[in-house]
Amino acid sequence: MRRSRFPLIVCILGMLFFYLPILVLIVNSFNASRFSTVWGGFSLKWYALLFQQDDVWHALRNTMLIAVSATTVSMVLGTLAAFALHRFHSRLQDAHYTLVYTPLVMPDILMGIGLLLFFAALRIPLGLGTIFIAHVTFCVSYVAMVVLARLQDFDFSIVEAAQDLGAGPWTILWRILLPLLAPGILAGGLLAFSLSVDDFVITFFVSGPGSTTLPIKIYSMIKYGKPPLINALSTLILCVTFLLIWVSQRLREKRA
Amino acid sequence: MAAFLELRGVTKKFGDFTALNDVSLEIRRGEIFSLLGPSGCGKTTLLRVCAGFEQPDAGRVILDGHDITDLPPNRRRLNTIFQSYALFPHLTVRENIAFGLRVARRPAAEIKREVGQTLALMQLEEHADKRPALLSGGQKQRVAVARALINKPEILLLDEPLAALDLKLRQRMLVELDNIHDEVGITFIFVTHDQGEAMSISDRIAVMHEGRVEQIGTAAEIYEAPRTSFVAAFIGDTNFFDGQVLGPDTNPDYCQLAIEGFTDIISFNDKRLPTGQLAHLSIRPEKFRISRNPPPPDPFLNRISGTVEEIIYQGTHTNFWVRAGEYRVAVRQPHSRFKLDQEIITWKDAVWLSWHADDGCMLEQYRADDESLLSLPDPDDAHPAPGGTTGTTPPAASGRQRGIAT
Numbered sequence: 001m002r003r004s005r006f007p008l009i010v011c012i013l014g015m016l017f018f019y020l021p022i023l024v025l026i027v028n029s030f031n032a033s034r035f036s037t038v039w040g041g042f043s044l045k046w047y048a049l050l051f052q053q054d055d056v057w058h059a060l061r062n063t064m065l066i067a068v069s070a071t072t073v074s075m076v077l078g079t080l081a082a083f084a085l086h087r088f089h090s091r092l093q094d095a096h097y098t099l100v101y102t103p104l105v106m107p108d109i110l111m112g113i114g115l116l117l118f119f120a121a122l123r124i125p126l127g128l129g130t131i132f133i134a135h136v137t138f139c140v141s142y143v144a145m146v147v148l149a150r151l152q153d154f155d156f157s158i159v160e161a162a163q164d165l166g167a168g169p170w171t172i173l174w175r176i177l178l179p180l181l182a183p184g185i186l187a188g189g190l191l192a193f194s195l196s197v198d199d200f201v202i203t204f205f206v207s208g209p210g211s212t213t214l215p216i217k218i219y220s221m222i223k224y225g226k227p228p229l230i231n232a233l234s235t236l237i238l239c240v241t242f243l244l245i246w247v248s249q250r251l252r253e254k255r256a
Numbered sequence: 257m258a259a260f261l262e263l264r265g266v267t268k269k270f271g272d273f274t275a276l277n278d279v280s281l282e283i284r285r286g287e288i289f290s291l292l293g294p295s296g297c298g299k300t301t302l303l304r305v306c307a308g309f310e311q312p313d314a315g316r317v318i319l320d321g322h323d324i325t326d327l328p329p330n331r332r333r334l335n336t337i338f339q340s341y342a343l344f345p346h347l348t349v350r351e352n353i354a355f356g357l358r359v360a361r362r363p364a365a366e367i368k369r370e371v372g373q374t375l376a377l378m379q380l381e382e383h384a385d386k387r388p389a390l391l392s393g394g395q396k397q398r399v400a401v402a403r404a405l406i407n408k409p410e411i412l413l414l415d416e417p418l419a420a421l422d423l424k425l426r427q428r429m430l431v432e433l434d435n436i437h438d439e440v441g442i443t444f445i446f447v448t449h450d451q452g453e454a455m456s457i458s459d460r461i462a463v464m465h466e467g468r469v470e471q472i473g474t475a476a477e478i479y480e481a482p483r484t485s486f487v488a489a490f491i492g493d494t495n496f497f498d499g500q501v502l503g504p505d506t507n508p509d510y511c512q513l514a515i516e517g518f519t520d521i522i523s524f525n526d527k528r529l530p531t532g533q534l535a536h537l538s539i540r541p542e543k544f545r546i547s548r549n550p551p552p553p554d555p556f557l558n559r560i561s562g563t564v565e566e567i568i569y570q571g572t573h574t575n576f577w578v579r580a581g582e583y584r585v586a587v588r589q590p591h592s593r594f595k596l597d598q599e600i601i602t603w604k605d606a607v608w609l610s611w612h613a614d615d616g617c618m619l620e621q622y623r624a625d626d627e628s629l630l631s632l633p634d635p636d637d638a639h640p641a642p643g644g645t646t647g648t649t650p651p652a653a654s655g656r657q658r659g660i661a662t
Contacts, residue, residue, distance in 0.1 A: 160309055161342035163329040165356035165407065175355075179346050 022238065029231035036227065046232040056233065059217035062128060066213065067196040070135035075189045077136070078143025079181070085144070086151040103141040111138065112205030119206060126208030134206045135196045142195060143188035150184030259318075260285035260443055261306065261411060266315030268301055275301040276312070277467035283411075288437055288444040290454040293464035294490065294629075299447045302464070303413050306445065307336045319410065330359075335404035336413040339420065341396045343388035349399050350375070350384040356407040370406055377439075378402040393421050397429060401436065411443040418453060430457055451491050455479070463487045479540075481526070484621040488538040489629040495585050496619075496627060497537040501529050510556075510613055513537065517581025518560045522613045529618060536622040541588035543615035546576055546601060551610040559610040560585075564603055576601070578609055585609060586630075 024036070029047070033040025050056065085097055103111065115134045116126075124130060162176045178185075200215040207216060221230050259282030268276040275298045283289045291299035304310040306317060308329035317325045324332055335356075344352050353374055357367045375381045378398045388396055397417060404412055417433070418426040434457055437444055448454050454461050455475035462472045463486070471483045482488035485496060499521065502512035511525040513535065521537075529535055545551065551559055562580030576587040587609060601607060 155340065155342065157338050157340055157342040158344055160307075160329070161336070161338060161403075162344070162355070162359075163309075164307060164334075164336045165403065166330045166359045167355075168330055171359055176344065 025231050026235050026238070028228065029235040031228070031231075034228060036231075046228045047236075050229050050232045050236075053229065055212070056214075056217060056221075056229075059212045059214045062131075062211060063197055063214040066128065066131050066135055067193050070132055070139050070196050071189050071193040074136050074139035074143050074192050075185055078140045078188055078192075079147050079185050081140065081144040082147035082151055085148055100141050100144045103138040104145065108199075108201035112202040115202065116205040126206055127211045130206040130208070131203055131211060131213065134202050135199065138199075138202070139192035139196055142191045143185070146188035146191060147181065147184050150181060154180070259283065260320055261445075262316075262318040263302070263305075264316045264318065266302070266305055266312045266317065268298075268305060268310055268312050274467050276305065279315070279467070279469055281462055281469055281472060283443060283445060284460075286441055286443055287459040288434075288446055288457055290446045290448060290458040290461045291464055292448055292451060292454040292461050292491075294449055296466075297464040298467040299449075299464050300415055303336070303415055303445060303447050306411070307334055307413050308332050333407075333410045334413055335407055335409035335411075336415060337397075337400045337404055337417045339416040341388075341400040341420075343396060343399055343403070345388055348385050348387055349380055349391070352388065352399055353380075353402045353406055355403060360407075374402045374406045394425050394429060397421065398432075401433070405436070405440060405442075409442060411445060414444060414446045416447055416449070418448070418450075426453075433457065455491075463490065465490070481617050482538060483619065485536060485538070485619050485623055485626040486621075486629070488617065488619060489626045492540060493586060493588075493630055494538045494540050495583070496622070497539070497583065499523075499535050499537055501525070501531050501533045501535055503531045513618075517583070518558075521558050522556065523558075523616045523618055524614045525618060527618055527620060536619045537616045538619055539611055539616045541575070541586040542573075542590075543611050544585070544587045544589075544609045545611070546578070546587050546589055547608050547610070548599065548601065548605060550608050556613040557610050558613060558616070559608055561606065561608055564601060564605045564607055567601070567603060576607075578607060580609065 028036045030042050030044065031038075031040055032043035032045065081096070081100055085093060085100065111134070115130070115137070119126060119130050158180075159172055159176060162172050167175065198215065199213075200219065203213050204216055207213065212220075218230055218233065221227075261283040263279055263281050266276050266279045267274070277298075279298070279302060291302055293299050301310060305312050308324070308327060308331075312325065315325075316323055319332070319334070344355065347355070350371055354367050354371045357370060362370075375384050378401065380395065380398055380402060383391060383395060383399075388399065391399065397420075400417070414433070418429055421429060430453060433444075446454070446457060458475060460472060460474055461478055463470045463478055465486045471478055471487045473481075478487055479491050482491065482494075488494045488496070497515050499513040499515040502514050504511050504525070505522055509525060510522050511529065511531075513521040513523045515521050515537070523535075523537060551557060560580045562578040562585065564576055565579050565584065566575075566577035568575040573588050573590045576589065578585045578587055
């Protein structure tokens with residue numbers, strides 16, 4: 001029987017649709033010409049120039065600082081929230097659930113305006129601190145939802161078994177709950193991390209002078225006409241991302 | 257013998273649902289005590305109260321003279337085998353078994369020795385470094401038993417430990433559990449809904465129903481002398497007859513019983529029911545003898561006549577349904593050479609049913625609902641009575657079917 005070529009064609013078209021833009025971006029980062037429509041020969045000059053842009057590295061540093069700290073804090077808070085939501089059922093918990101769930105569905109622009117008004121009302125100067133707070137508010141929700149999903153599949157009779165075998169609350173936490181929930185907490189943390197690195201809209205509202213993050217920096221670079229630099233920067237980010245994915249897959253293979 | 261574990265008036269409610277209703281019982285040191293009942297009867301809740309996972313709303317739990325009602329589970333010297341085994345999935349078999357000793361901060365050398373011994377005892381050595389996910393059901397169960405026993409608990413609580421296993425394995429594990437019990441000699445409390453399991457392993461059984469203990473006794477006691485219609489119907493099969501005590505027999509242990517449609521019924525009256533008292537008689541199907549010829553006269557032999565309505569051949573025995581007056585009586589006869597030599601009983605035959613006065617049991621408490629528990633097939637399912645409630649006949653019914661003309 002002859003197999004239809006149709007699925008293959010659809011697959012190739014789909015891949016092209018997703019990856020052609022990225023490919024163009026990578027190729028252009030090595031383009032000596034200023035304009036993406038003209039091939040001016042292979043060159044690494046944009047990379048060289050990029051490494052001289054102190055403000056880019058400053059923005060990257062800010063982004064990482066905020067992503068790491070917001071992720072860490074929201075992993076703790078989100079896990080605690082998930083436990084409370086799973087364990088207790090009351091009207092207060094229903095309200096709590098709505099509160100945790102809302103940032104997932106609320107448009108970023110509302111979050112941004114809301115937070116800006118809030119900080120302004122309290123006369124909190126905008127800066128890294130306000131970005132950190134803003135990122136924690138939505139990262140907590142993602143961590144809580146991921147951990148809550150894990151908890152719903154969690155067999156709590158093993159907690160009872162541990163208790164039955166003489167374990168107190170701390171032993172149960174360290175020996176049973178954390179090791180078993182670590183994948184869920186980490187998955188939530190990774191999601192929060194990538195959202196935090198990525199966030200533009202909310203950050204745009206609550207950032208102040210000197211607290212520019214990478215997405216905002218990139219945006220302003222487009223606006224003030226340095227597209228080739230962005231190509232180089234994006235290619236580097238892409239490489240780092242692939243490296244991270246490769247490492248995490250290797251780690252997973254080792255564990256299995 | 258004094259009680260080792262004692263429950264005094266334990267009541268536990270979940271919202272409006274009363275899981276345990278004023279339960280009191282005493283468990284002796286070293287015995288295998290079963291809690292037997294249908295799902296929802298409160299047996300698991302009772303076990304969880306013993307283990308400390310549930311706080312009773314009222315009542316006390318006393319272990320070896322000490323009130324442990326308010327102790328958390330981790331401070332009770334009881335260990336539980338969970339229905340799902342609840343092995344720690346992230347730990348190896350060895351680490352699972354060592355968990356209790358580690359938590360108790362026993363020296364490493366001692367833990368190593370004890371775990372080694374337990375692995376050997378439970379024949380788990382070759383699986384010691386596997387994760388639970390790689391084990392079979394029987395192996396998981398052995399790990400669960402090993403993990404509990406290594407702590408040398410005062411009592412081992414087993415919550416339907418065999419429910420997750422297939423039939424063959426279940427029987428083997430039952431024998432294995434019994435052997436372990438003989439070896440370690442600690443008290444077992446065994447929760448099950450399977451009467452066969454309970455009867456084969458237990459020293460004593462508490463039959464539970466709707467949050468209450470209906471009867472406590474050995475397997476033979478609850479089978480041969482059920483106190484309530486629930487126990488009679490839940491454990492094995494039976495026939496219920498409504499009667500009234502006519503008066504004591506010449507022997508005071510026996511009484512004459514009036515049952516509509518039958519004459520000269522005599523029954524063992526260990527409960528000394530007084531004359532005039534309404535009584536319900538339970539007679540198990542295998543206690544009857546079925547014959548075409550009238551049985552020889554005997555003062556202790558009751559006899560009634562009837563017609564065979566249904567015959568179900570079952571290999572080891574045959575089930576007959578015999579219409580006798582207003583009752584449809586379930587009769588179970590084993591096969592033997594002696595019977596085969598006789599002319600075989602067939603449909604519509606007029607037969608005699610006879611039973612010894614000792615084989616009927618007068619119940620202290622009777623509830624009509626309990627008749628729905630009987631599992632003998634009801635011929636009415638196949639041949640609905642005309643004008644009757646066709647199709648809605650309960651799937652199981654007793655020997656008595658009122659209101660159906662013969």
